[in-house]
Every structure is written in C-alpha cells, then in structure tokens.
Amino acid sequence: xxxxSTKKVLVTGGAGFLGSHLCDRLVAQGxxxxxxxxFFTGTRYNIRHLLDRPNFELMRHDxxxxxxxxxxxxxxxxxxxxxxxYQFDPVQTTKTSVHGAINMLxxxxxxxxxxxxxxxxxxxxxxxxxxxxxxxxxxxxxxxFRSCYDEGKRCAETLFFDYxxxxxxxxxxxxxxxxxxxxxxxxxxxxxxxxxxxxxRGEDITLYGDGQQTRxxxxxxxxxxxxxxxxATGPEITGPINxxxxxxxxxxxxxxxxxxxxxxxxxxxxxxxxxxxxxxxQPDITKARQVLGWEPTTRLRAGVERTAAxxxxxxxxxxxxxxx
Ligand code: NAD
Ligand code: UDP
Ligand code: UDP
Numbered sequence: 467x468x469x470x471s472t473k474k475v476l477v478t479g480g481a482g483f484l485g486s487h488l489c490d491r492l493v494a495q496g497x498x499x500x501x502x503x504x505f506f507t508g509t510r511y512n513i514r515h516l517l518d519r520p521n522f523e524l525m526r527h528d529x530x531x532x533x534x535x536x537x538x539x540x541x542x543x544x545x546x547x548x549x550x551x552y553q554f555d556p557v558q559t560t561k562t563s564v565h566g567a568i569n570m571l572x573x574x575x576x577x578x579x580x581x582x583x584x585x586x587x588x589x590x591x592x593x594x595x596x597x598x599x600x601x602x603x604x605x606x607x608x609x610x611f612r613s614c615y616d617e618g619k620r621c622a623e624t625l626f627f628d629y630x631x632x633x634x635x636x637x638x639x640x641x642x643x644x645x646x647x648x649x650x651x652x653x654x655x656x657x658x659x660x661x662x663x664x665x666x667r668g669e670d671i672t673l674y675g676d677g678q679q680t681r682x683x684x685x686x687x688x689x690x691x692x693x694x695x696x697x698a699t700g701p702e703i704t705g706p707i708n709x710x711x712x713x714x715x716x717x718x719x720x721x722x723x724x725x726x727x728x729x730x731x732x733x734x735x736x737x738x739x740x741x742x743x744x745x746x747x748q749p750d751i752t753k754a755r756q757v758l759g760w761e762p763t764t765r766l767r768a769g770v771e772r773t774a775a776x777x778x779x780x781x782x783x784x785x786x787x788x789x790x
Contacts, residue, residue, distance in 0.1 A: 474498045474536065476579075478529050478570065479543035481508030483649045484584070484642075487690045488541060489513060493522050500535060503544070504528040507551050512649050529566035530558075533573055539697060540581040542570045545619075547586075549612065549740065550655035556614035563618030564625070571629040580636040582697050583626050585706060587643040587747055588616045597714075597748040600641070600706050610742045623706065630704055638696045638703070643710025643749045647686030647769060648776035658683065661721055662770070662777050665730035675739030677718035682748045684711040685764035685772075695758040703757060708749040711762045720766075727770045 475492050479485040480501030485508065492499045493516055501513060502525045516522040527533060529544045545562050546552040552559040567583065574581035590598045591606030598604075606616045629635040646658035653659075664671045692709040715723075721734055754760050 472496050472498065473538040474500070476500045476502060476535060476537045476540045477543065478502045478541065478566070479508060479545060479584075481505060481510065481513050481524070482543065483512070483547075483647070483651065484645065484686065484689065484693075485541075485543045486512035486649055487647070487686050488543070488693060489516055489522065491690055491694060493519055496521065499523070500525060500537065502527045502529070502533070507546050507548075507651055507654065529569055530561045532569050535573070536577055537573075537579050540570050540574055540579050541584070541693070541697070542566065542582060543584040545584070545615075548651070548654035548656045549615075550653075551651075552615040553611055556611075559614040560618040563615075563622045567622035567625045571625055571635055574635050575629060575633045580638060580697065581626075582638040582640070582693065583622060584693075585623055585639050585641045586615075586619050587641055587708070587710065587749065588612065589620050589623065589641060590747075591616060592742060592744040593747070596746055597712070597750040598708065599750040600708055600753060607742055611740075612742045627704070636701050637705070638699070639705035639707070640693060640696050641706050641708045641749070642689065643684060643708065643747065644681045645684045645686055645689045645710070647773050649686075650773070652777060652780060657681070657717060657720065658770070658773060659777070661724045662728065662774050665724050665728040665732050666774065666778055666781055668730065668732060670735040671721050671725070671730075671732045672737045673717055673721060673734055674737050674743065677721065677734070677736065678716050679739070679743065680714045680716050680746045680748065681720075682711040682714045683720070683766060683769070684709070684762050685769035688762035688764050692754060692758060692760045695760055699757065707753050707757060708751050709754050709760070710749040710751065712748060712751060713766060714746070714748040715766070723767060723770055724774070727767065727774050
C-alpha cells in the first residue's frame, strides 16, 4: 500500500512504545519526521537508531504547552498509557489528554494539517456490551483511579469532533485496544511486559483477581499498519474506529503462552484485582475491516516470542552494564 508523497509529519509521544514504531515506518517511507516527547515514559533508547537519519528530528516538548511548527500531518500519541504511569500524576495525565488535544487541534487548524488521535478502548470503561462496537457509549466511572485516563481520552475525542464540526479540521480518531511488542516499558505494569519479565527472571507470575478476566492482544506491527492506513483515508473518514485483535483470551491463558515461550518454571500466584479493572474486552473491528481493509495478522505466540526476545536482550544489556 502507498501512503502518498513525502510529508512533514509530527509524532507526539514519538519516543514511546507505539510512537517509536510509527516513527520507524514514517522515516522508512521518506517523510520528514518531527518526533516530540517529554520523556515521561518514552526514552531516547527507543529511537536511538533514528537519531542520525537526515529525515528525523527529535524535540523535547510537553504537549500541554503550545507548539508552533509547520507540518502536514500530526499523530497525537503523547499520553502515558499504563495504569502505573497514568496514575503516578493523574492531574498531569488529564492535562496531557485535554490540553494536549487542544494544542494539537489548534496547530492543525492553523496549518491545515490532518490530525490523528490515539484514543483507547478505555473510552468504553467496563463495558456492558460485548464485543464493543464504536456506537456503544461505554460505562465509565468519572471519579475513579482510572478516570484521569478514561475521561481525559473521552474529552479529547469530544474536542476532536468539535474542532472537526466547528473548524473543519480533518481528524482521524482510532480507538486502540491492548497492544504489545518490543519497546514496551519493562516496568510499566502492563500484563504482557509484567508476565514476560517475571518469567525471564524466574520470579512468580502475578495474576490479578482469578485470572479469568479477558483481553484481546494486538501485535505492534499490525497496530502501526492500521494507524497508517487510517491517516491515508479520505477527508470523509473521521472515525472513531476500533483497532485491535479479536482473539480474546483470559489472562491465565496469556500466562500459559508466556511460560511456554520462555520455557519458564515460574509459579502462578494470585493478587487482588485493581479497582475498575474491566472484566472483558474485545473490539468489534467490522469497521476497520471495511474502511481500512485491515485486520491483525500476527499470531499471539509469534508476537510473544518477539517481545520476549526483546526483553531478554534488555536484561542481558542491563546485566552487562552491572558487570562492567
Ligand atoms: P508510552 O507510554 O510508551 O508512550 C507515550 C509517550 O508519550 C511516551 O514517550 C511519553 O514520554 C510521552 N508523553 C507523555 N506525556 C507527554 C506530554 N505531556 N508531552 C509530551 N510527551 C508526553 O505508551 P504507548 O503504549 O506507546 O501509547 C501511545 C498512545 O497510544 C497513548 O496515547 C495511549 O493512550 C494510546 N494507547 C495505547 C494502547 C496500548 O495498548 N499500548 C492502548 C490504547 C491506547
Ligand atoms: N496552538 C498551538 N499551535 C498553533 C496554534 C495554536 O499550540 O500553531 C494552541 C494554542 O495554545 C491555542 C490552542 O492551540 O490556545 C487552541 O487553538 P485555537 O486556535 O483553537 O484557539 P485560541 O487560539 O483561540 O485559544
Ligand atoms: N494483570 C495481571 N497481572 C499483571 C498485570 C496485569 O493479571 O501483572 C491484569 C490486569 O488486572 C488486567 C489485565 O491483566 O485485568 C490487563 O492489564 P493491563 O494493565 O495490561 O491493561 P488494561 O487493564 O489497561 O487493559
């Protein structure tokens, strides 16, 4: 698939997990990429291989502050994504989603850029409808520990659609479901990174609750493909569109895959379920299939193998630094 001619592209949160993979693809396509990050959860390590590329530029900046640059497209990914990180400073999390969206939409309006928003399955909260279609409005607690993230992202969607209706800004809103892969933060507390790190270290594997809650895990390469396809759609396509895997599994089943891949002898142990932890989550991706001609192609086992290889390498490097 071709994505059009060379453009100036801004990626906010570009040094993070998804952002760095997106920068890889955009740089490879020959676009001039401006990667913006405040390095809250992102790292230079994630983009180190891009730093000397002539069409890549890194800028330290916080999206809650205005930004004046000239670009054709904006991918707004800046926002901590794991509960451990977004609950560390909840007020800053809401500011990042809301003020960040206002600034990126204001920028898009001024320079007439297309703007992509990384929204989330969390806008559905703990869903009563299963699987979740885009028309479902969700069940979200406005005052809980997850609210800074969920409500921040919901408000960002509101802003995107109001800038579209009121100011004719071209918007692309995608609701991302659980995604995993290399460059996930090893300590972000998310289930895939936690379980793989515990298995590799021979530590006990922590299952929250009874481990029977479900998620549907999408490999990062598939997700980036969906994001690029969304940006390439015509102006009539605004979203929101769900993107993610439909292979729903229990967290316990995920632990079994991780143990098999890493050949770990770790024990499974049970810990209390965090509050507002959704019981089930699976996207309805009918729209993504129709509009983007997209569906994930990476099998869970293959994705877990690549992710485990990345974390094993990271642990070996940390060991080498310690031993020096
Ligand atoms: P991540 O934490 O690896 O990336 C987020 C990046 O944003 C980091 O590099 C961080 O330093 C940066 N950032 C945070 N606050 C910022 C600010 N105020 N100004 C500038 N930069 C800031 O997480 P990720 O998994 O790559 O998520 C990327 C986006 O995708 C997020 O918006 C997230 O909400 C969304 N998303 C991710 C998933 C997933 O499963 N990975 C699911 C749904 C939605
Ligand atoms: N903004 C920005 N870069 C731009 C244009 C605007 O960061 O190139 C920010 C600025 O902080 C502004 C916000 O986006 O407050 C919203 O812009 P808009 O034009 O919608 O509103 P206003 O300027 O009236 O506040
Ligand atoms: N989880 C778990 N053990 C862990 C980390 C998470 O059982 O070490 C569970 C968590 O309670 C949730 C699921 O795995 O039910 C997915 O958690 P994650 O934080 O990765 O994503 P989210 O809850 O945002 O979908």
